[in-house]
Amino acid sequence: MADVSHGRSDISTHPDVSEMRARYDRMLGGRDVALVDGPVFLLGLYCAVSPWILHYTTSQPALMTHNLIVGIAIGLLALGFTAAPARMYGLSWAMCALGIWMIVAPWIVGDSPDAGVAVNNIIIGALAILLGALCAFTAAKSASKP
Secondary structure, three states: OOOOOOOOOOOOOOOOHHHHHHHHHHHHOOHHHHHHHHHHHHHHHHHHHHHHHOOOOOOOHHHHHHHHHHHHHHHHHHHHHHHOHHHHHHHHHHHHHHHHHHHHHHHHOOOOOOHHHHHHHHHHHHHHHHHHHHHHHHHHHHHOOO
């Protein structure tokens, strides 16, 4: 019977090892912001469910739908950042735009919101701006690396 076991597990002598290492480095090159993906997803999840947590589903039905849609959009951006970082980190500024929209939305979409609704959207918006700017800055920094 032929011996088909591999006696060593080191691939340093493989002829394509340098190409494989370069490809691996390219794949992970834009992953400096990997720690931001989770908080962005959690922010989107909270934004989507916040009308039910703060109980403004009956007093602000338009904002309920609005927060649900914007929360899903933020969550989808986070999933995109994780699944295809090289393509998606260019959309980091969209997070900032969503954050600005979340800050002004209670007065545009809502109907004379109370303080709790306004503060909730302002906090969500500020966090979206902060995380979006962090993603954009880090993506720009990693793109300028040689």
